[in-house]
Amino acid sequence: MDDSTLISSSKAGLEHMLSITEEFYSLNNTSANHQKYVLISNSLPLTTTSTILPVEFHLVWFNIKGSRDFVKKQIASECNSFAATLHPAKLSAKQVVYLYNSVLIPKLEYRMQVTHLSASDCYVATRSVRSLVKHKANFFLSLPNPILYLSQALGLINLSSHLIQCHVNNLFLMANSSTPFIQCLFIYRLMLIQFRFLIPISPLLVDDWSLWSNMNIFKCDYIACTIASMVFTPFCLQHAQSSSTFPNLTLPGHTSLYLCMSPHVFKACLKVLRKRHLYYLLQLIAPSGSYLISWNAFRTAYIAQLEDKRGRSLPHKWYLDIKLHTTLSGSHDQLSDQYVRLPSATSSLVLLPGATTTQKNRHWLITLDDNGALLFGKQLTVQPKKDTCVIAHWISDCLSSPGDVIRLRPCPGCDAHVPFPSANKYTAVQPRCTFKVSLLRSMILPTNCERIRPSTSEVLSPYTWANLSITVIPYYRRLNLLPDFSSSSLVVEDDPTVAPLVDDQSLFSSSVPLPSGSHYRYYTDGSLINLGTPEVSMGWSWVQIIPDAGYLNSVTTYAHGTIRNWPSSTRAEAAAIYAALSVTLADSAVTIYTDSQAAIDGLRLCASSSYTNSRLFYKTTNFELWASIERLVHTKCLAVSPVKVKGHDGNYWNEFADSLANSAHHSDMAPLLPVDAYTSSHPVRLVYDHVVCESNPRRLFKLHFQATFLKDLLSLKRFQFVYSLYDKADYVVDWELTWFTLNFSPAHDASFQASHTARHYTFKFKLFLDDLPLLEKLKVTRSDFYIDLLTCRSCRDRMEDLIT
Numbered sequence: 184m185d186d187s188t189l190i191s192s193s194k195a196g197l198e199h200m201l202s203i204t205e206e207f208y209s210l211n212n213t214s215a216n217h218q219k220y221v222l223i224s225n226s227l228p229l230t231t232t233s234t235i236l237p238v239e240f241h242l243v244w245f246n247i248k249g250s251r252d253f254v255k256k257q258i259a260s261e262c263n264s265f266a267a268t269l270h271p272a273k274l275s276a277k278q279v280v281y282l283y284n285s286v287l288i289p290k291l292e293y294r295m296q297v298t299h300l301s302a303s304d305c306y307v308a309t310r311s312v313r314s315l316v317k318h319k320a321n322f323f324l325s326l327p328n329p330i331l332y333l334s335q336a337l338g339l340i341n342l343s344s345h346l347i348q349c350h351v352n353n354l355f356l357m358a359n360s361s362t363p364f365i366q367c368l369f370i371y372r373l374m375l376i377q378f379r380f381l382i383p384i385s386p387l388l389v390d391d392w393s394l395w396s397n398m399n400i401f402k403c404d405y406i407a408c409t410i411a412s413m414v415f416t417p418f419c420l421q422h423a424q425s426s427s428t429f430p431n432l433t434l435p436g437h438t439s440l441y442l443c444m445s446p447h448v449f450k451a452c453l454k455v456l457r458k459r460h461l462y463y464l465l466q467l468i469a470p471s472g473s474y475l476i477s478w479n480a481f482r483t484a485y486i487a488q489l490e491d492k493r494g495r496s497l498p499h500k501w502y503l504d505i506k507l508h509t510t511l512s513g514s515h516d517q518l519s520d521q522y523v524r525l526p527s528a529t530s531s532l533v534l535l536p537g538a539t540t541t542q543k544n545r546h547w548l549i550t551l552d553d554n555g556a557l558l559f560g561k562q563l564t565v566q567p568k569k570d571t572c573v574i575a576h577w578i579s580d581c582l583s584s585p586g587d588v589i590r591l592r593p594c595p596g597c598d599a600h601v602p603f604p605s606a607n608k609y610t611a612v613q614p615r616c617t618f619k620v621s622l623l624r625s626m627i628l629p630t631n632c633e634r635i636r637p638s639t640s641e642v643l644s645p646y647t648w649a650n651l652s653i654t655v656i657p658y659y660r661r662l663n664l665l666p667d668f669s670s671s672s673l674v675v676e677d678d679p680t681v682a683p684l685v686d687d688q689s690l691f692s693s694s695v696p697l698p699s700g701s702h703y704r705y706y707t708d709g710s711l712i713n714l715g716t717p718e719v720s721m722g723w724s725w726v727q728i729i730p731d732a733g734y735l736n737s738v739t740t741y742a743h744g745t746i747r748n749w750p751s752s753t754r755a756e757a758a759a760i761y762a763a764l765s766v767t768l769a770d771s772a773v774t775i776y777t778d779s780q781a782a783i784d785g786l787r788l789c790a791s792s793s794y795t796n797s798r799l800f801y802k803t804t805n806f807e808l809w810a811s812i813e814r815l816v817h818t819k820c821l822a823v824s825p826v827k828v829k830g831h832d833g834n835y836w837n838e839f840a841d842s843l844a845n846s847a848h849h850s851d852m853a854p855l856l857p858v859d860a861y862t863s864s865h866p867v868r869l870v871y872d873h874v875v876c877e878s879n880p881r882r883l884f885k886l887h888f889q890a891t892f893l894k895d896l897l898s899l900k901r902f903q904f905v906y907s908l909y910d911k912a913d914y915v916v917d918w919e920l921t922w923f924t925l926n927f928s929p930a931h932d933a934s935f936q937a938s939h940t941a942r943h944y945t946f947k948f949k950l951f952l953d954d955l956p957l958l959e960k961l962k963v964t965r966s967d968f969y970i971d972l973l974t975c976r977s978c979r980d981r982m983e984d985l986i987t
Contacts, residue, residue, distance in 0.1 A: 251402070254298045258291055258342075259308040266311035276320035276337060283312055284340050291342065292349055299350065299408040305343035313339070321945040329896035334889055341888065347416070348884035350409045351869075352801075355420065355880055358867035361796050366866060372406050379404075381453055383439050383462045386410055387420050387867070394446050398453075416887060417872040423863045438464040438522065443508045444501065452501035460623065464509065464522060466661055472524040475509060475516040478502055534654055537625030540565055540572070546633075547591075547642070548574055549651065550625040551659045552618075557582065557648075559591050559628065560618060561635055570622045575614035575635070581648035589644040589651075591630070624659045704728050705763040706776045706828075706836040709755025710844035719750045722847030723759035723856075726840045736835060742766075743843040746856040748874050754805050755844065756782040758856055761812050765860075769819040778830030778837060786825045789813040794864070807877045810864035 187204070191197040208215055237253040265287050269279055300308070316339055317326055331339040358369050376386045380395050392411035395401045401408065413419055440456060441449050443464055449456075461467070467476050478498040498506075509522050537548050545562035552558050560574025576594040581587070594616040628651075632642045710722040724743035731737070746758040756779040767773055777783065785805075794800040794810035803809060816823055828837050847853040862868055862875045869876040869883075876883055896902070 251298055251300060251304075254295060255300060255304055255308065257294060258300070258305075261287065261291060261294075262309050263311050266315040270315055270318070274319060276316055279316055279319050280337055280339050283316075284338070287312075288340050288342070288345060292345070295346055296349070296353070297405055299402075299405065299412065300343070300346065302343040305341075305346070309342050327896060327899055329892040332889075332892045333896065341892070344884070344888040344891075347412050348881050348888070350405075351413060351418065351420075351884065352880045354406065354409045355867065355869055356798065356801065358420065359801075359865040369406075376404060376407050378457065380407070381441060381449075381457055381462060385422065387422060390414065394441055394449065398450060416884075418876075418884070418887070419870050420867050421870045421875075423866055423868050440464060440505065443522070444504050445508070448501060448504040452499070452504075455499065456501060464505070465524065467505065468518065468522075468524060473518055475506055475518060477516060534626040534628070534651070534658075536658070537572070537620075537622040537627060538570065540622065540627065541567065547628040547630045547644075548572070548620065548625040549628040549655055550620050551656070558618060558620065559589075560620070563614070563617065565622070567622070571619055572622055572625075573617055573619050576616040576618050577642065585648040585652070588647055589628075591642040591644070592640060626655055626658060701768075702772045702774065703767050704730075704774045704776070706840040707756065707759035707763055707782070708778065708837065708840035708844045709752055709757075709759050709782075710841070710848065711750060711752045711755055712845075712848055714750055720848045721746050721750055721755040721758070722844040722853070723755050723762060724840045724843035724847065725759050725763040726836055726843070727763075728836055738836070738839065741839070741843060743847040743850070744854040744856055745847050747858075749805065749877050751804070753779060753781040753785075754808065757785060757805055757808050757812065758861075759840075759844070760786065761808060761815070761861055762856065764812060764815045764819070764821065764823070767819065767821060769821070771819075772822045773824070775823060775825045776828050776837065777825065778828050780827060783825040783827055785809050786812070786823060789816055789823070792817075800865075802879050804879075805877045807862040807864065807868065807875060811861040814864050 189197060189200045189204070191200060204215070265283065269282065274282075313328065313331060314324065316331060316337065317324055320337070330336045332341045332344075357365055360366055360369070373386050376382065377384075379400055380386075380398075382389060386407065387410065389410070392401075392407075392414055395407070396411060401411075410420065440461060440463060456462075467481065468474070469476050481502070506516065509518055511517050511519055534549075537546075537550070540546050540548075540562060542565045545565065547559070547561050550558050557579070558574075559577045559579055561577070563573045563575055565572045576597070577591040578594045579589050579591050581589045593614070596615045628644055629646070630642050630644050632639060704727065706726040706728065708724055711720075712722075713719045722743060722745050724741065726741040727739045728734075728737040729739050742762060744758075744762065746755065756777060760775055760777070760782060763775070764773065775782075775786065785803075788794065788803070789809065789812055792813065794803070794806055794813045800806045800810060815821065828834055830837065830841075858875060862877075869880050871883065871887075
């Protein structure tokens with residue numbers, strides 16, 4: 184008997200059964216491992232923790248309120264403990280930096296994987312570590328911090344910049360996940376951010392988050408904080424293809440409300456605006472296009488119950504603020520010129536909105552369904568808190584005769600019928616068809632019958648559809664400007680990473696078409712010139728050959744062109760392969776002849792779908808280009824076989840392809856490979872200063888922050904002379920000697936011993952930072968000892984300064 188389950192309705196019964204099992208074990212001279220016993224009960228009293236208390240899950244701490252205080256204290260405690268432990272140890276500064284970067288930083292990264300801390304919070308938390316490193320390196324405490332973070336110096340990891348690169352990298356992988364559910368979840372979260380913050384466009388398109396950054400809902404939203412953290416860098420996440428899910432509606436006449444309101448008023452009234460479905464100024468502009476809707480008109484047309492206990496209805500703070508910022512002073516709600524829009528068609532008819540109805544005051548309604556079809560009906564029940572109601576469906580032939588008065592008759596039953604079993608409670612006639620409609624999109628229809636009786640077979644309205652359509656359709660569509668949060672927009676294709684192919688074949692020469700299932704042979708090559716200069720250029724080419732087909736040297740056709748950004752010879756080779764596969768017919772076998780081993784390795788990775796695996800592709804250089812090649816292989820069902828040929832070995836076709844690639848640099852006829860053609864394989868792409876990133880995001884962020892630290896270092900007052908370096912007549916700096924000095928290691932000088940390294944390390948940075956008691960400094964501090972005419976013995980004829 185390996186496993187047994189004991190079930191009892193009471194504690195005493197379970198104890199009795201356990202005693203029997205123990206007797207059984209004793210009788211058979213066996214024993215049970217009591218450590219593996221599991222007790223399951225359905226009557227355990229569970230007490231909930233406070234919403235502000237942290238809860239641990241796999242060493243990551245959360246709380247319901249989303250407070251960061253506990254994690255902030257944890258990080259500071261870890262850093263203080265690290266510094267206190269290593270302070271008495273006999274370690275060099277480099278050893279302390281190594282332990283911090285390799286041991287403490289991964290631990291802090293794990294604890295903060297769902298938490299964002301500001302740069303100031305990270306600065307305060309790591310203060311003890313910086314002091315320890317300066318102490319071990321024999322530096323002054325006033326040493327500029329950028330010298331600690333530069334990789335050419337101490338290389339201490341900056342916690343704030345490290346967290347930004349980790350969070351952005353995780354978000355980038357989530358957006359491009361190879362799992363459809365994760366992609367759906369990411370899109371849903373972006374929509375939720377739109378709704379919560381009243382943003383009418385995709386959050387990835389927001390340039391300034393300062394309006395929301397102090398809100399609690401923003402601080403608790405990990406994705407919003409991650410997107411906002413990139414605003415202060417040249418990086419941004421961008422949708423690879425414009426989608427109807429996130430339309431950019433910031434067009435003239437579609438001004439977002441947060442752009443024409445005071446920030447503090449918008450923050451205070453965010454919930455009210457969201458409840459009223461107000462996103463754009465367009466929703467508050469009169470049909471004439473030149474005036475703001477008056478408060479009384481808005482209250483009547485949009486909101487049913489705004490009166491206070493005394494029956495008054497004063498303008499809300501948000502309305503007064505919009506009026507202040509969008510209208511001319513003393514002009515009776517006339518809009519400023521930048522907010523005026525074209526007038527819309529108006530009708531002389533005045534219909535009351537359905538939102539003014541109540542359960543005791545039910546009316547006939549006219550509205551539209553999701554497909555834009557007309558709906559008529561008599562209200563049965565009203566749910567004012569949900570802004571919905573249930574109507575008994577009636578139909579009309581007014582669309583076939585829009586000039587006649589509207590005649591209604593009971594619906595005999597249709598496909599959209601919604602059962603309403605309690606209808607007899609509210610009407611004497613059991614309806615055959617009912618609908619639930621929105622009060623915010625319905626209007627009251629005047630008729631000759633306010634109550635449906637058993638004998639009622641037809642109801643007349645004094646208006647025609649030709650007159651009503653001018654009022655009803657714009658009223659229904661006024662709320663269509665808000666983002667689409669329906670579940671239908673979250674549908675992901677079977678292969679979510681495959682975006683529609685960009686049709687750029689017109690830019691390339693077409694290959695000679697062969698019958699389906701034929702064998703295509705291409706020689707491809709790439710060319711790179713002027714690397715490291717502004718004139719850098721990459722050219723590519725492919726040559727199609729068909730042996731024994733009557734063509735000169737078997738060359739049937741060829742093409743060449745250029746590609747930009749991230750220059751390398753491998754990228755040029757990959758561009759040639761992409762261009763060749765773009766013009767190849769589907770269901771074909773393809774042999775690629777190339778002299779690049781890197782291109783062959785890349786093609787082999789395409790066979791294993793490495794560039795659609797969200798945990799692998801981002802570590803590869805040129806991953807967007809290779810992902811597009813992989814997509815072509817799979818969507819066209821191509822069987823690609825790479826063959827290595829020796830370069831510059833007399834192979835005619837390879838030499839021909841090489842000459843074509845070289846000629847592309849200076850040819851006006853060589854097409855440029857469009858960026859959108861090969862960077863749309865993943866739903867979201869990382870962009871640096873309008874250039875799509877195709878390398879490891881974490882490495883790119885690290886390089887960016889290193890450049891930022893160097894800029895911060897050179898912006899110090901002691902380096903103001905650097906700005907004079909632009910005048911080459913006065914200053915000439917030997918940068919090779921400068922960086923050699925900063926990167927000095929004992930290997931450069933055999934006479935240096937290990938004990939001298941730390942002292943030299945400190946000396947060179949004090950010299951670099953002008954912290955040594957040089958003659959020029961002593962002449963300033965002790966002018967009584969050192970006169971101005973005194974010069975350095977080494978310089979003899981020149982005053983000593985930091986340059987010399």
